[in-house]
Amino acid sequence: MSRSRVVISLVAVLVAIVIQTTVFGSGGIQPLGIAPALVTLVVIAVSTHIESEYLLLIGFTGGTLMDLMGSGTLGLWAMTLTVVAYVAGRLKHRFVDGPWVIVGVVVGLTALGQFLFVLLATLFGHGTIAQPGLFSKILLPGVWNLILAVPVFWFLGRAFESRQRGVGVRRA
Amino acid sequence: MFLSLVAVGFIMATFDVRASGTGLGEVMREGTQSMFAPFQRGVDWVTRPVIGFVDGAANLAGLREENERLAHRVRELETQVQETDALKEQVAQLESISGLKVPEDLAFVLARIFSSGPSAFDNVRYIDKGSNDGIVQGQAVVDEDGLIGRVDLVSADAARIRLITDPIVSVGVRVLATNETGVVSGMGDGPLRLEMFRATEPVYEGNRLVTDGSRFPPGIPVGTVRRTADIEVGFVLRTEIDPAARLSKIDYVKVIVGWSAIDAGLQQGEVASTTTTTSTSTTTTVGG
Numbered sequence: 001m002s003r004s005r006v007v008i009s010l011v012a013v014l015v016a017i018v019i020q021t022t023v024f025g026s027g028g029i030q031p032l033g034i035a036p037a038l039v040t041l042v043v044i045a046v047s048t049h050i051e052s053e054y055l056l057l058i059g060f061t062g063g064t065l066m067d068l069m070g071s072g073t074l075g076l077w078a079m080t081l082t083v084v085a086y087v088a089g090r091l092k093h094r095f096v097d098g099p100w101v102i103v104g105v106v107v108g109l110t111a112l113g114q115f116l117f118v119l120l121a122t123l124f125g126h127g128t129i130a131q132p133g134l135f136s137k138i139l140l141p142g143v144w145n146l147i148l149a150v151p152v153f154w155f156l157g158r159a160f161e162s163r164q165r166g167v168g169v170r171r172a
Numbered sequence: 173m174f175l176s177l178v179a180v181g182f183i184m185a186t187f188d189v190r191a192s193g194t195g196l197g198e199v200m201r202e203g204t205q206s207m208f209a210p211f212q213r214g215v216d217w218v219t220r221p222v223i224g225f226v227d228g229a230a231n232l233a234g235l236r237e238e239n240e241r242l243a244h245r246v247r248e249l250e251t252q253v254q255e256t257d258a259l260k261e262q263v264a265q266l267e268s269i270s271g272l273k274v275p276e277d278l279a280f281v282l283a284r285i286f287s288s289g290p291s292a293f294d295n296v297r298y299i300d301k302g303s304n305d306g307i308v309q310g311q312a313v314v315d316e317d318g319l320i321g322r323v324d325l326v327s328a329d330a331a332r333i334r335l336i337t338d339p340i341v342s343v344g345v346r347v348l349a350t351n352e353t354g355v356v357s358g359m360g361d362g363p364l365r366l367e368m369f370r371a372t373e374p375v376y377e378g379n380r381l382v383t384d385g386s387r388f389p390p391g392i393p394v395g396t397v398r399r400t401a402d403i404e405v406g407f408v409l410r411t412e413i414d415p416a417a418r419l420s421k422i423d424y425v426k427v428i429v430g431w432s433a434i435d436a437g438l439q440q441g442e443v444a445s446t447t448t449t450t451s452t453s454t455t456t457t458v459g460g
Contacts, residue, residue: 035292071294132359
């Protein structure tokens with residue numbers, strides 16, 4: 001496992017958090033009032049490029065940073081994105097079966113992440129499950145993530161590929 | 173490793189709940205906020221015009237509606253201006269009844285929101301002013317329509333606002349029509365919950381609520397009652413209100429720095445001492 005792949009993944013998560021809180025934040029792009037879950041999408045997208053153990057760490061780190069930037073209890077997004085990373089790591093070998101698998105994984109895992117967070121936040125006393133518009137908040141990010149999946153998968157694929165070429169050239 | 177990380181997350185959550193978001197968690201939040209703030213400001217500066225253009229183009233149909241809404245609002249305001257004298261008199265009456273004076277010309281700091289929380293479940297916004305500008309935890313944050321929230325976390329050049337829609341935020345309010353007090357708390361999104369524990373009169377749809385001066389300066393518009401609620405003996409009067417501020421479209425905000433809970437305490441103290449003096453003099457007069 002190249003250390004640079006982990007670094008690229010980490011940078012991708014950091015960039016995703018910045019974009020999520022600005023471009024897709026309040027006053028930003030929020031179709032139907034709900035923003036995509038970009039960090040979740042990035043965790044899913046890097047799953048095919050790094051080993052599962054590192055993916056778990058990336059998920060956990062991204063989740064912890066989301067917790068620190070958000071208003072909820074510390075650790076909830078960390079647990080959520082660790083679970084998302086775990087499932088993505090288990091399913092990544094199926095991605096070659098066709099684009100429909102990727103579609104299902106992106107939509108399904110995003111919704112799973114949102115739902116799991118709601119569940120955990122409710123267990124920790126935030127009453128999130130009683131929020132108005134809960135279904136949209138769980139389901140719509142998956143739909144927006146599906147649209148964003150094309151550029152995100154492409155961009156990350158290029159980033160990892162160029163890094164691979166750079167390593168290959170140096171070795172030659 | 174999966175289980176270990178989940179366990180670590182669980183332990184973090186437990187400690188954070190125990191510490192009520194303070195201690196190490198608060199330090200880490202401040203550090204992360206300071207680390208991300210420059211990047212967020214940079215991205216916000218670059219993308220805001222583009223987002224504004226895209227937003228405007230996407231909402232062309234909505235602009236007509238917005239225009240009508242604003243025209244309606246202007247008519248409402250014109251009517252309100254005509255009623256100013258009557259309202260002034262009403263305010264004076266309320267002040268004399270409650271013993272509270274609405275502070276005028278409160279010092280404030282104008283700030284701009286540059287980012288928000290990272291998920292749909294967050295009720296926080298980040299502003300570009302911090303402790304260097306005199307902002308401290310707990311101060312009220314308002315816009316031209318009313319109360320938005322309170323300052324929750326402060327670093328040198330940025331601060332986090334917790335919106336009034338957050339379930340952990342509670343605001344003491346006064347119903348303008350009846351002068352009765354209650355508590356408004358967030359429900360995560362959308363409307364707010366109003367609870368009045370010793371209500372003697374019902375609240376009606378359209379009744380306006382302002383801050384009662386217990387924690388925030390008195391007289392800041394908080395919202396409008398959405399549904400009429402009657403009083404029932406032995407029960408808490410409970411209904412929903414629509415926030416006065418348009419929380420989904422906040423750009424510039426004012427942080428009221430010229431008021432604190434201590435001011436509220438002092439004012440209450442003044443009220444108490446005035447009341448005591450009045451009753452003493454009354455007793456003396458009667459006794460005399």
